Amino acid sequence: MKYEDAIKKYDPVIGIEVHVELGTATKMFDAAPNTFGGGPNTNITPTSLGLPGSLPVVNEKGVEYAIKIGLALGCEIAETCRFARKNYFYPDVPKDFQTSQSDEPIAAEGSVEVELEDGTMFTIPVERAHMEEDAGKNTHIGGATGRIHGADHSLVDYNRAGVTLVEIVTHPITGTGERAAEVASTYVRTLRDIFRALDVSEARMEQGNVRADVNVSLRESPDAPLGTRTETKNVNSFRSIERAVRYEIARQATRLEAGETIVQETRHFHEGTGETSSGRPKSDADDYRYFPEPDLVPLVPSREWVEELRATLPELPAQKRRRLAGVWGFSDLEMRDIVNAGLLEAIEETVNAGAKPAAARKWWTGEVARLANQKDQPTAELVTPAQVAALIGLINDGKLNDKLAKDVLTAVADGEGEPAEVMSARNLEIVEDTGALEAAVDEAIAANPDVVEKIKGGKMQAIGALMGPIMKATRGQADAGKAKDLILAKING
Ligand SMILES: Nc1ncnc2c1ncn2[C@@H]1O[C@H](COP(=O)(O)OP(=O)(O)OP(=O)(O)O)[C@@H](O)[C@H]1O
Ligand SMILES: [Mg+2]
Ligand SMILES: [Mg+2]
Structure with a gap:
């Protein structure tokens, strides 16, 4: 069944597990x-390897x-919580268990507001945020790729x-209907932005700092009980999250249409x-034989500490967006375009460097974005907020017009130097020197007697025909208003 038909016929339910690697100096x-x-x-x-005699320390x-993340997601922070051993046998865990948290997570029951590109809002209910350690990495060589069976040998790091x-x-996230895939990816993007704002992780998807397990199930209607889910593991880009959800919706619908059942299992996504x-079957009753980690004492975060951390929480991305929209006086749509283009920080810094918000927005979403697109490079690598602010300053001082400023910007993006340097080096400054302008005007008048006659006869539009040669003579650097005044003064004596 095609995705388009599947999404009309079935109600999708998604559930997302996000793993974020924290930017601590040492391991957990x-x-x-x-x-x-x-x-x-x-x-x-020895502790990373769980060698005999080694002991963990939190x-x-x-x-x-972890507390900061919990607080940012509006969770309750547990008064006391514990670590647990999640036992499983696979060579990526040298101890044969992963130290995690089970029924006593550090943070529980919060929510995240997610705004889709068109402004539609969804509230994502968060069940828990818990601490754990990552596993090692297996590489299976030879034989069937990705399968331990059939590989000639395996390496472990x-x-x-x-x-x-x-x-x-x-x-389980219900009520998303046809927006399920977008909600899933935007939710993970929102979390990524929160991690960065909290400064708890570099949150680089491409380095695997943030990975999502995407659970999907279908049901006949929004009132029906939840269907059987599949769990697509370790999806690590926003686009892949969307594609994985869509693919699963279509695949599951196809099975259901054929009268087959959905197997609860882990799955792998292929870029x-x-x-x-299909990965491995996995039932809810899968027995990890969780039990409290006997080598670690229960963790009791003091209320003072939690409140101290709450008080130092930075402004979160959604709040910041709302605040700046108000301060800058931008419409919702303008604000969304800025956020979707990833330009909020750049514009904020440009404004902090002295530019007017409207001008900062105009240059970043306009010319800088165009150049970035043309060069296929991120905007942040082309120019700095300070440079854009300097460019806007030169325009405000009457040294550059928009056309010249674009030339300066291109040169700055090419690494030729700071805006003022480039302007001088390339001689792009608006001609202040009335002598040069006057000479250009005189020349244009002398060369176009017919045009001059028309202007004398009251045909003011004809002035345009003189501007071309004047701009050419001044290499685009003439101030158009001044040139026009001069022409009229000379013709009308
Ligand atoms: N019927 C369903 N359809 C879609 N999502 C579901 C459904 N039932 C549960 N979920 C979601 O699946 C996710 C299950 O994650 P959870 O970490 O609790 O368990 P797990 O995947 O079995 O364990 P593990 O951490 O070992 O992968 C949650 O986000 C939950 O909301
Ligand atoms: Mg999980
Ligand atoms: Mg899971």
Whole structure:
């Protein structure tokens, strides 16, 4: 069944689990450095490997970051919580269990407001945010790719084992209808922005700092009980999240139409084809034999600490957007365009550097965005907010008009220097020198007697015919208003 038909016939329900790697200096339960990359099995200690005699110690920064995330999502922070062993046998966990939290997470029951590109809002109910450690990385060589069975041999890198993670789990998200895929990706994007605002993670999707497990089920109607879900694991780009949801909706609908049932299982998403494929069956009763981690004492975050952290929470992206819209006087639509283009921070910094909001918006969403598109480079790599503010300053001082400013901007983006330097070096400044302007006007008048006659006869539009040669002679640097005044003064004596 095609996606378009599936989404008309069935009501999709989604559930998202987001794993975020925290930017702590060391791992969650040991002193190994928490850094990306490095040679295989170099960022490890006996505790990362769970060697006999090693003991875990909770990373205080990790707890602080988890509390901040919980608070930012409007969760209750537990008065007391515990770590648990999630037991499973796979070579990515050297201890045969992952230290996680089960029925006593540090944060529970919050929500996240998500705004789609067209302004439609959804409230995503958050069930929990809990602390855990990441697993290591397996690479299966030879045989069927991605399968441990059939591979000739497997390699394991424990650098990531023990890395500080927080997992945020939503309740089943209903009522999204045909917007399900967009809601899923926008929710993860919103979380990414929150992590960055909180400064708890670099939150780089492409480095796997943020990964989403995407659960999808279908039901006949919004009143029907929830259908059986599949869980597509470790999807790590916004676009892939959308594609995975759409694919699953179409795939599940096809099965249901054929009278088949949905198997509750994990699935893998394939970038190349946009398809998901079956992983392993996984029932809700899957027995991880959770039990309290005996090597760690219960964690009791003091209320003073929690309130201290609450008081230092930065302004979150959604609040900031609302506040700036008010201060700048932009419409909802203008604000959304700015946010969707990822230009909010740049414009804010440009305004902080002295530019008027309207001018900052005009240059970033206009010429800078055009150049970025042309060069296929992010706007942030082309010019800095300070440079755009300087450019706007030169326009306000009457040294540049818009056309000249565009030339200056292009040169700045090409790395030729700061706006004022480029303007002087390329001699782009508006001709202030009335002598040069006058000479150009005289020349144009002398060369076009017929036009002059028309102007004398009252045909003011004819002035335009003189502006071309004047602009040419001054290389576009003439102030058009001044040139016109001069022409009239000379002709009418
Ligand atoms: N019928 C359903 N349709 C869609 N989503 C569902 C459905 N039932 C549960 N979910 C969602 O699936 C997710 C389950 O995540 P959770 O972490 O609780 O369990 P899990 O996936 O079994 O465990 P693990 O952390 O080991 O992957 C939640 O976001 C939940 O809201
Ligand atoms: Mg989970
Ligand atoms: Mg899961």
